Amino acid sequence: MAALQKSIEKRNALIAATIELVNNNGFHATSMSKIAHMAQVSPATIYLYFANKQDLVNKTYIEVKGKYTDYAFETYTEKMPVAAGFEIIWKRIADFKLKECKYAMFLAQCDNTPMIDETSRQEGIKHLQPLLDLWARGKDAGIIKPISDYLLYAYTINPLSFLMMSEKRGAFKLDATHVEEAYQAAWSSIKVPA
Amino acid sequence: MAALQKSIEKRNALIAATIELVNNNGFHATSMSKIAHMAQVSPATIYLYFANKQDLVNKTYIEVKGKYTDYAFETYTEKMPVAAGFEIIWKRIADFKLKECKYAMFLAQCDNTPMIDETSRQEGIKHLQPLLDLWARGKDAGIIKPISDYLLYAYTINPLSFLMMSEKRGAFKLDATHVEEAYQAAWSSIKVPA
Amino acid sequence: MAALQKSIEKRNALIAATIELVNNNGFHATSMSKIAHMAQVSPATIYLYFANKQDLVNKTYIEVKGKYTDYAFETYTEKMPVAAGFEIIWKRIADFKLKECKYAMFLAQCDNTPMIDETSRQEGIKHLQPLLDLWARGKDAGIIKPISDYLLYAYTINPLSFLMMSEKRGAFKLDATHVEEAYQAAWSSIKVPA
Amino acid sequence: MAALQKSIEKRNALIAATIELVNNNGFHATSMSKIAHMAQVSPATIYLYFANKQDLVNKTYIEVKGKYTDYAFETYTEKMPVAAGFEIIWKRIADFKLKECKYAMFLAQCDNTPMIDETSRQEGIKHLQPLLDLWARGKDAGIIKPISDYLLYAYTINPLSFLMMSEKRGAFKLDATHVEEAYQAAWSSIKVPA
DNA sequence: CATGAATGAGGATTCATTCAT
DNA sequence: TATGAATGAATCCTCATTCAT
Numbered sequence: 001m002a003a004l005q006k007s008i009e010k011r012n013a014l015i016a017a018t019i020e021l022v023n024n025n026g027f028h029a030t031s032m033s034k035i036a037h038m039a040q041v042s043p044a045t046i047y048l049y050f051a052n053k054q055d056l057v058n059k060t061y062i063e064v065k066g067k068y069t070d071y072a073f074e075t076y077t078e079k080m081p082v083a084a085g086f087e088i089i090w091k092r093i094a095d096f097k098l099k100e101c102k103y104a105m106f107l108a109q110c111d112n113t114p115m116i117d118e119t120s121r122q123e124g125i126k127h128l129q130p131l132l133d134l135w136a137r138g139k140d141a142g143i144i145k146p147i148s149d150y151l152l153y154a155y156t157i158n159p160l161s162f163l164m165m166s167e168k169r170g171a172f173k174l175d176a177t178h179v180e181e182a183y184q185a186a187w188s189s190i191k192v193p194a
Numbered sequence: 195m196a197a198l199q200k201s202i203e204k205r206n207a208l209i210a211a212t213i214e215l216v217n218n219n220g221f222h223a224t225s226m227s228k229i230a231h232m233a234q235v236s237p238a239t240i241y242l243y244f245a246n247k248q249d250l251v252n253k254t255y256i257e258v259k260g261k262y263t264d265y266a267f268e269t270y271t272e273k274m275p276v277a278a279g280f281e282i283i284w285k286r287i288a289d290f291k292l293k294e295c296k297y298a299m300f301l302a303q304c305d306n307t308p309m310i311d312e313t314s315r316q317e318g319i320k321h322l323q324p325l326l327d328l329w330a331r332g333k334d335a336g337i338i339k340p341i342s343d344y345l346l347y348a349y350t351i352n353p354l355s356f357l358m359m360s361e362k363r364g365a366f367k368l369d370a371t372h373v374e375e376a377y378q379a380a381w382s383s384i385k386v387p388a
Numbered sequence: 389m390a391a392l393q394k395s396i397e398k399r400n401a402l403i404a405a406t407i408e409l410v411n412n413n414g415f416h417a418t419s420m421s422k423i424a425h426m427a428q429v430s431p432a433t434i435y436l437y438f439a440n441k442q443d444l445v446n447k448t449y450i451e452v453k454g455k456y457t458d459y460a461f462e463t464y465t466e467k468m469p470v471a472a473g474f475e476i477i478w479k480r481i482a483d484f485k486l487k488e489c490k491y492a493m494f495l496a497q498c499d500n501t502p503m504i505d506e507t508s509r510q511e512g513i514k515h516l517q518p519l520l521d522l523w524a525r526g527k528d529a530g531i532i533k534p535i536s537d538y539l540l541y542a543y544t545i546n547p548l549s550f551l552m553m554s555e556k557r558g559a560f561k562l563d564a565t566h567v568e569e570a571y572q573a574a575w576s577s578i579k580v581p582a
Numbered sequence: 583m584a585a586l587q588k589s590i591e592k593r594n595a596l597i598a599a600t601i602e603l604v605n606n607n608g609f610h611a612t613s614m615s616k617i618a619h620m621a622q623v624s625p626a627t628i629y630l631y632f633a634n635k636q637d638l639v640n641k642t643y644i645e646v647k648g649k650y651t652d653y654a655f656e657t658y659t660e661k662m663p664v665a666a667g668f669e670i671i672w673k674r675i676a677d678f679k680l681k682e683c684k685y686a687m688f689l690a691q692c693d694n695t696p697m698i699d700e701t702s703r704q705e706g707i708k709h710l711q712p713l714l715d716l717w718a719r720g721k722d723a724g725i726i727k728p729i730s731d732y733l734l735y736a737y738t739i740n741p742l743s744f745l746m747m748s749e750k751r752g753a754f755k756l757d758a759t760h761v762e763e764a765y766q767a768a769w770s771s772i773k774v775p776a
Numbered sequence: 777c778a779t780g781a782a783t784g785a786g787g788a789t790t791c792a793t794t795c796a797t
Numbered sequence: 798t799a800t801g802a803a804t805g806a807a808t809c810c811t812c813a814t815t816c817a818t
Contacts, residue, residue, distance in 0.1 A: 003259045003780085003781080003817095003818085006781090007781085012779095023200070024308075025308060026308040027220075027222055027309050028221055028222050028307075028309065029308070031807075031808065031809080032808080032809060032810080033807090033808085033809090041782085041783090042782065042783045042784070043783085043784090043809085043810080044782075044783055044784075044785095044810080044811075044812085045781080045782060045783070046810095047809095047810070047811080048780090048781065048782075052809075052810075053808095053809065053810090063205060104267050107273075108306045109306045109307070111305075111306060111359070112302045112303050112305060112306070112347055112359060113220055113222075113307075114219065114220040114222075114223075115220065115222065115258070118363070121363075143244070145375070145378075145379070147372075147375045147379070148366060148375075150356075150357060150360050150365065151353075151372065151376055151379060153347065154353035154354075154356045154357050154360075154376070154379075155353050155376075155380070155383060156381045158339065158350075158352065158356045159345075159348035159349050159351055159352055159353065162344075162348045162352045163308045163344060163345070163348050164345070165305075165306055166344050166348075169312065169315075172342060172344050173343065176341060178341075178345065181339070181342075181345055182345055182348070182349075185339070185341070185345060185348075185349045185382065185383040185384060186341075186349070188382045188383045188384075188387070189349060189379040189380065189383035190379060190382075193382070193387075197798080200798095202798095202800085213786075224787095225790075225791060225792080226791075226792055226793080227790090227791075227792085235799085235800090236799065236800040236801060236803075237792085237793080237800090237801085238793085238794075238799070238800055238802095239798085239799055239800070240793095241792095241793070242796080242798070242799075246792075247792065247793090320782085375790095391777080394777095395777085398589055398778095405600075407673045413696065414695055414696040414697065415608075415609075416609055416610050416695075416696075416697065417696075419811075419812060419813080419815055420812075420814080421811090421812075421813085429778085429779090429799070430778065430779040430780065431779085431780085431813085431814080432778070432779055432780075432781095432815075432816085433778055433779070434813095434814095435681070435779085435813095435815080436777070436778075437636070440814075441812095441813065441814090441815075461701075461712075468719070476620075488798085496694045497694050497695070499693075499694060499747075500687075500690045500691050500693060500694065500747055501608050502606075502607060502611075503607040503608060503610065506751065509751075533643075533763070533766075533767070535760075535763045535767070536754060536760065536763075538744075538745060538748050538754050539745070539760065539763055539764055539767060540751065541744070542741035542742075542744040542745050542764070542767075542769045543741050543768070543771060544762075546740065546741055547733075547736035547737050547740055547741065548736075550732075550735070550736045550740045551732060551733070553693070553694060554732050554736075555717050557700070557703075558745040559737075560730060560732050560734065562600065566730060569730075569733055570733055570736070570737075572727075573727070573729070573736075573737045573771040573772060574731060574771065576770045576771045576772075576775070577737060577767040577768065577770045577771035578767060581668065581770070581775075585796095585797085585801085585802080588802090588804085592802095612786055613786080613787065613788080614787080614789080615787085615788090616787085623803085623804090624803065624804040624805065625789080625804085625805090626789080626790075626791085626803075626804055626805075626806095627802080627803060627804070628789095628799090629789070629790080630802065630803075634788075634789075635787095635788065635789090695781085761796095
């Protein structure tokens with residue numbers, strides 16, 4: 001039991017180190033030895049937990065994506081009305097991206113890199129289903145525009161990544177007002193006009 | 195003159211090779227020798243044109259960003275009405291992202307990587323000024339919501355990157371109808387409701 | 389007793405795994421973990437039976453060499469006439485090399501590698517004594533040429549290794565006729581001409 | 583020209599280092615860095631001359647095998663009578679194995695290792711053709727036994743490897759008398775009895 | 777006896793960069 | 798200006814071995 005516990009802690013330390021180093025230096029400059037060093041482990045030990053660098057990065061991606069979707073849907077239930085449900089999910093996601101920016105930044109870096117393989121991406125997307133279901137309900141009810149989920153995502157959720165990264169870069173500060181404005185923009189873009 | 199011409203061609207070949215290799219393999223797997231090889235040049239020659247790899251990548255970024263903004267504003271003049279002007283710029287950008295996807299993909303890869311330094315990013319953004327001016331006009335006229343330019347960008351232009359990358363990944367196909375829907379979503383998100 | 393039995397079985401499993409892996413992949417690519425895995429044992433357990441890798445390999449060598457000489461002399465008795473005794477031993481060895489090729493191949497791999505130390509080699513040779521005695525008898529009787537045992541071995545026994553390896557490599561097929569021809573060649577090379 | 587010369591010298595130094603290290607420590611313990619060090623070159627430089635370790639070892643094998651066959655046939659011409667021709671070739675080979683033992687040992691180590699691929703082996707064997715032709719002539723003339731070339735090789739040439747390695751191991755000393763005895767053994771084993 | 781987890785040392789290989797020509 | 802050859806440092810990863818349990 002203690003052994004298992006230690007194992008889990010070591011795995012977590014490795015994943016945490018990967019996130020931190022990739023956030024600070026990018027995939028390119030994140031070496032296995034640096035990860036090992038930060039996790040206070042020998043480089044060889046990494047290979048007890050992960051098959052290779054690809055695997056480590058992809059498993060980290062899946063893990064973080066899991067945290068993200070868990071957070072997103074924590075306060076949502078399928079019985080909520082469409083508009084209210086959307087607002088709740090959207091604001092949870094906004095919260096996550098701003099408060100758990102360590103994770104959000106990592107996911108942003110994963111967006112366009114070949115380091116993450118398609119399998120892991122699919123795995124990561126799977127948990128977004130409740131949002132897709134909500135959109136389906138909305139479209140059926142004539143509340144949400146009958147357009148592709150990719151468009152809905154591009155215009156409501158994806159902008160948050162851009163805003164978060166801009167803030168991280170120090171370009172501008174995202175306060176509560178901005179978040180509310182952003183929500184209004186997101187909702188305006190997909191709701192069927194009155 | 196012929197010498198100068200050859201110089202420029204070599205520089206261009208290097209930049210073209212960088213774009214192609216980064217698009218296909220990512221920054222990680224793009225080495226100076228491969229770039230040199232593809233540009234039919236010795237590795238040492240690269241250093242006659244660029245200080246080092248960072249510099250090559252950043253200069254490439256600026257160059258591509260220039261092509262992007264040139265294209266965006268080619269048919270726009272400052273005298274156009276706000277809504278019309280916005281539509282024209284937006285559709286040019288959409289066009290660019292879909293037709294010049296070689297360049298668009300490269301820019302997307304640059305979005306969240308520490309490989310591109312802040313100076314180059316600023317340099318690349320500079321040329322967006324006409325769009326910012328248009329937005330200022332729109333806000334003054336009560337046509338566009340009085341919110342941060344970052345928000346306006348996040349909800350109108352940035353989604354196109356996401357859509358383009360999704361299409362590249364084969365996730366879905368972006369046809370003319372989608373583009374029109376996307377434009378409506380973009381405009382809905384930032385226009386002041388009637 | 390049962391415990392001792394299990395111990396012996398484990399040792400045997402380790403030796404068997406070593407033989408198989410070295411035969412298939414060479415010394416170079418045969419790691420302690422692979423041996424442990426194939427013997428269904430923990431890597432650490434190997435070190436309860438053998439001091440280190442060198443020791444494991446050398447002990448394996450001695451063990452296999454033992455099987456080889458046991459087989460060689462099983463049907464031979466010192467009272468046999470020289471020529472008959474030689475034929476019997478030679479054909480047993482030929483048999484061994486062709487039928488127990490798992491062991492023969494392993495020995496062949498050991499032939500010219502520094503992995504096997506001189507001590508183990510001496511140990512392995514010791515059991516050839518009956519053959520040396522036979523040769524001594526043959527020399528005394530003027531039946532076998534009065535030349536060094538090394539020469540006798542080189543021209544009668546050693547060629548079998550070459551033939552066996554050639555067959556393993558698929559270069560040619562060793563049938564009963566070939567074996568008889570080989571025997572005649574061997575005997576011709578060392579017998580005193582009539 | 584000077585540059586080409588230096589290149590050739592470097593390649594030769596690498597091959598020489600490979601031979602020496604493999605002879606002393608075996609393939610297993612011969613690392614690229616040790617080879618580089620002994621050739622007074624950076625490890626990276628090896629990869630300018632050889633694709634990888636396999637390639638280096640195989641090219642070395644082919645090179646050495648070439649020296650071997652060149653030496654073997656230097657004084658032989660196809661017009662010589664069978665018996666005389668055979669003696670000349672055999673003694674040249676014996677000479678080579680004893681005097682150029684650096685090369686002979688390396689070839690012996692190559693005999694049974696998976697490090698040498700089948701292609702290189704075939705390449706190395708190609709140059710033995712004159713010997714095979716001689717044997718064909720001998721068989722036609724009823725001077726040499728009508729048996730497989732593999733058998734002829736196993737009983738005339740291959741024993742020399744064993745003797746050379748035994749000598750290297752200090753087991754016994756091969757003097758001129760031994761060589762003559764060995765030759766007689768070889769010839770006895772394959773000649774058609776009077 | 778037996779082990780799974782752990783690791784330091786070392787493996788092959790690649791890379792950004794330099795330098796003599 | 799242009800280069801091919803060269804390299805030290807760093808890469809990912811494996812291995813023989815040990816140790817707490």
